[in-house]
Amino acid sequence: MRRGTTGVRGASGAQQNWRGWREATHDALYGPAGFYRASEGPAGHFRTSVHASPQFAGAVARLLCRVDEALGRPASLDFVDMAAGRGELVAGVLAALPAGVAARTRAYAVEVAGRPEGLDHRIEWLAEPPGGGVTGLLFANEWLDNVPVDVAEVDSAGVARRVLVRDDGDERLGEPVDGAEAEWLARWWPLPGEEGLRAEIGLPRDAAWVSAVSALDAGLAVAADYAHTVGARPPFGTLTGFREGRETAPVPDGSCDITAHVALDACAAAHAARCAPECTPPGALLRLQRDALRALGVTGARPPLALASTDPAAYVRALAGASEAAELLAPGGLGDFVWLLQPVGPLDAAALLVDVPDHEEE
Known part of the structure; x- marks a missing residue:
């Protein structure tokens, strides 16, 4: 986790406040200049x-x-x-x-x-x-x-806390998860008290x-x-980003897709x-x-090889279709x-x- 301090000013001089991943992701994806409006x-x-x-x-x-x-x-x-x-x-x-x-x-x-x-x-x-x-x-x-979902992480005392993030992607731990979100974690993504374990709520x-x-x-x-299902949740969560065909760090500034399983x-x-x-x-x-x-x-x-001699164009089309299907099924x-x-x-x-x-x- 990249740590920071509250209220650090970015290069533009604007105040960058800490907030949960759910709010930050919503703005980054669906806000006026969000990723999905491009x-x-x-x-x-x-x-x-x-x-x-x-x-x-x-x-x-x-x-x-x-x-x-x-x-x-x-x-x-x-x-x-x-x-x-x-x-x-x-x-x-x-x-x-x-x-x-x-x-x-x-x-x-x-x-x-x-x-x-x-x-x-x-x-x-x-x-x-x-x-x-x-x-x-x-x-x-x-x-x-x-x-968008919030992220929880276990602290050094074994307590699941909400992860806060700035627009530049820096993170810190916030308040303990409670209420309905804590109940959801207990049922669907139980977090043992090991420091650093994460879950998406x-x-x-x-x-x-x-x-x-x-x-x-x-x-x-x-x-x-x-x-994923309840018996096989990933121990450190799945939050990630995608930009121009490549996986990247999830930065909630509107420049990349932010996704989690x-x-x-x-x-x-x-x-x-x-x-x-x-x-x-x-x-x-x-x-x-x-x-x-x-x-x-x-x-x-794959199409039968005999088709290559009787109808080469059809064979090429069928071969391309088999390749596409293989990607869907892989x-x-x-x-x-x-x-x-x-x-x-x-x-x-x-x-x-x-x-x-x-x-x-x-």
Whole structure:
């Protein structure tokens, strides 16, 4: 941890005050000059599954079709793309849908940045998720990892304290964590009394997920993200930054993305707790991305060599597609992302992903 003293003045002479990582990150990412309001968008700094291959959007389109079937083909089917970036996923999903399904689909892109030029006119651009009445699929690809959270660190006396940060990235320890945040840590990220151990307090992400899922009257909500479960939390947390394709120190000055892995098990439980006892939703599922995508038709299989002699152009295209699929499925990379599938209404999430082994929850 880089230490400093309260009230140090930066090069500009402005007072730099200490504050929690949640507040600092929110301003750095979503403030008037925040990272996510920049014109180049996230694709200019890091590569997501959406950018890796159009096969990802195709798989999500197939999932939407399965949800449509499970819901009995409603007259109006909704697709909500959370943290839509520049609309790449929602546009790709619309393009991949069968014509009949596309004609019934209302598409929403939820993003703090302004609507990009040239986006498909069928896509409604929103700053917040729809307030309700959604029937279909809500998909949040790498959204929750950018919902700002506070960080806790154990001090020399074994007490978990809030980590404070300045805009230049210097840190110091603040007050002890208490109240609802302390309760969250005790349940979801217990910190032994060893000095230096850290945790990201995921309570805001739980609330954000519950709020997003509440838009659904019936259907499926999916969060795809870097994730961990309660038995295998990283001992020093995961807070980091990304700038121009490289991982970097998380500095909350608007110059880089600031992200941390997600406690998706806590998010799933938060939605279930909100529903009880008025409703008894089917169980949420956690699936590794490579398993979910395979169940949705992304195989990564190489084309037969004989195709190279009968149709060389088709062989080259198929080979490129296999390479893209391999990136989406790769262990140690995008394939290790975890999908949280949270059904709403009479929907069995497991039936939507056939022959997929359970993601082992620690």
